[in-house]
Amino acid sequence: MQSIRNVAIIAHVDHGKTTLVDKIIYASKIFRENQEAGELILDSNDLERERGITITSKNVSVRYQDVKINIIDTPGHADFGGEVERVLKMADGVLLLVDAFEGPMPQTRFVLSKALSLGLKPIVVVNKVDKPNCRPDEVHEQVFDLMFNLDATEEQLDFPTLYGSGKAGWMSTDWQKPTDNITPLLDAILEHIPEAPQREGVPQMQITSLDFSSFVGRIAIGRVYQGKLEEGATMGLSKRDDSIKKVKIKELQVFEGLGKAKVSEVQSGDICAVVGLEDFEIGDTLTSFEEPEPLPRIAIDEPTMSMLFTINNSPFFGKEGKFVTSRHLRDRLFKETEKNLALRIEETDSEDRFLVYGRGILHLAVLIETMRREGYEFQVGQPQVLFKEVDGVRHEPIETMVVDVPDTVSGKVIELATQRKGELLIMEPKGDMQHLEFGIPARGLIGLRNQMLTATAGEAVMTHRFKAYEPYKGPVPGRINGSLISMDMGVGTPYSIDKLQDRGVFFVDPGEEIYMGQVIGEHTRGNDLVINILKGKKLTNMRASGSDDNSKIAPKKEFSLEEALEYIQKDEYVEVTPKSIRMRKIYLDETERKRMNAKIEAQ
Incomplete structure (x- = not known):
């Protein structure tokens, strides 16, 4: 039985998470055929490369000192919260990656709070210490404060810290003493991340993500929690309505390097892909048909925004797109819900209009952009925030917005945010910049980024994440010009x-x-x-x-x-078409x- 470590990587957008994983892959001597030097392996789809963000989680595995390390790359955006929660379920520990200048950012906080509440053990990596004016020691203290505020346990607060540069390919326990390789990080993973437990008993595997192959159809991916899975075995699939369906495993694969390797059985603790299951959804448990022991289902954050999708009926209809009918649109949207857990679709009275519910504008914009590149042509309406009635009082989603802005223009940012019912919670200096935190209605965020960039000559760095539903804050001014x-x-x-x-x-x-x-x-x-x-x-x-x-x-x-x-x-x-x-x-x-x-x- 081999020893296994399952590690998820958490970081804010652009703090170098995907680059670091790429360096770990290179360090463990796995080179992809015809891999061009300097090209990112993990952010594989065009949208991820263009925006520099991870949208869907990825799995890779490396071998180091006869131990198999499964690395799970997680999205950093709160808009992809549905992805994050189910991905963390597969891990036994997390690598928290923080930029040595910026320190912990709001998106990091979102994923970290999920990881700590699941009881995962963190290792902190302060990245980019070779950047000018970085402040590794201060950042280390900030991370400790953040974990303390998120109610981390004593054991979680006693975290090991490594310093280094993912881009330059080195890690060390002291940032003033650079090494020439990344092995100190791999040693820390073996030392501090608990080994995946080998549990005997009724087999249990929860499906946490999907893959698709044009040869074998949909592939279920998840972690084996207990027992072992064998190729050719007849199993039970526990569904959302607690029914058990008989299924047969046609093929088993485990992650080896960047690809998958076919195996005859998978032990508990490992992450694997199962071919041959029909009609499954994320959250289902693969277990014994005769004595089923399903795992609790994954809870997903509720959507906070809706948008109307409808077919294109403009005079330029059908000039640029391949898929233009309501049937095309309907099939594509429902196909998306199979793997995009936080997305919901509601059909309206008219057969060519669909209400699509998501976690935020970015979540929905990524779906629209993906469809447009696939050749779809359609129209979308203004994003609408979802309200809730709580004890007869109207509640709306409130977001925590963090803005880092030069001192000289911080007044303009505060003015813009307060006009839109934003409430200033924290204001503190950060080098030459001001660090501002607001509680602001999600309605107030729509269209705010443009105004803020104009007012600050493009210098404001703005991020936000969902906080909670709170009582309605009153009308928010919209666009002034016609x-x-x-x-x-x-x-x-x-x-x-x-x-x-x-x-x-x-x-x-x-x-x-x-x-x-x-x-x-x-x-x-x-x-x-x-x-x-x-x-x-x-x-x-x-x-x-x-x-x-x-x-x-x-x-x-x-x-x-x-x-x-x-x-x-x-x-x-x-109006969205492949070209315009x-x-x-x-x-x-x-x-x-x-x-x-x-x-x-x-x-």
Whole structure:
């Protein structure tokens, strides 16, 4: 029986977690075929590489001194809370990775609190100590304070600390004495992380994540808690409704390096993949059919935000996307719920509109971006916060928002947050920066990032995480400016855009095709304005000096997907296709819009 250690890695976005795991893989002499030097192995999908964040958890395993170490990479964002909880269930200990300058950040706190409450033993790694103006000793104290505040036990507070640089590939117990390799970290894992217990008895394996292969279909991944699994055995699958279904294990695989290796049996304590189970979901337990002993199901955080998804019915329908019908959209959304635990989908009265519930704008934006890259074309409405009734009082989700900002502009940040019902909880200096913490309604966060970056000239670093439901805080001011709306369909001309530049900022360039009802700019005033940018210049034979100067047009304002979702009003949609992101009014015709607005006001 081999000795096994199961370790999850926790870190804030961009503190170097995935880079460190890559270095551990290299240190244990596993090189992927044709692996290009310097390319990240773990963040494998395009979105993860572009945004520099981990969205889905990954499993790799390395061997060191005859011990198998299973490393589980966890997402750092609170929006992916559904991922985090089930992933930590597989671990016996955690590596807490902290940046030597920034110290523990809010997202780290979120995952760490989950890990400590599960009783996992932490090892702290202070990373990036080779950066200028880093402060490893202060950060070490901050981590201790954080764990103390999160009610860590005496044993958890007695954590070992290593210092080093994942990028440079070294770790040491003293940051002033660099080594030339990463083995001190591997030694610490063997010494401090408890060995996975070998439990005899009825086999138990909880399915905590999924994989998919076009050859064998869906693959269940999880940790064997008790007993052992054997290839070809007939087992029972305990479902959500406590029923037991008979299943057969066709094939077993364990994680070896970056890939999987086929085995005939898996002992308790190891993490494995099971092929051949039909119709299972995350949280089900694989156990004996005759004497089932199911494990308790995994509790998942409730969604805090909803968004309407509907088919694209704009005049440009079907020009750029492959999958455009309501059946395509419905199938794709329901397929997502199989592995995206924190997502819920509700069908509405109309068959081409779906309400999608998620953990936050980032959670939903990642789904939209993924679908768009797969060739889907659809529209989404304004994100809506979910309210709850508690003892007859309306409650809303409150988030803890942390902003690090230069001293000189901290006043602007506080002003913006308090306008949106934010409450300043902590204000302390951090080098030349001010560290601010607010309690703010989730409604107040929608569209706040843009305003904050403008007010601080792009210097504010803002993160937030869900805190709790609290009584309704009252109305929050939304967007002040109205929209500029196109009057007709066609191609915008430089002449007319030039003449209308005093009316606002444009989101389209001359020569772009637009349609009636499309939002093509932001009005300087609070009302919507319908304009015509298709008119060309009337040509005459007369020439006048000075009046024939070339048009000077400001470049259009570009929106990312999240910015567009945060920008739109209640009566607008974001149209998403594989090539474009456009904003439009729900009712494209001006008279119909007026009629609908009058109807809403009359109610």
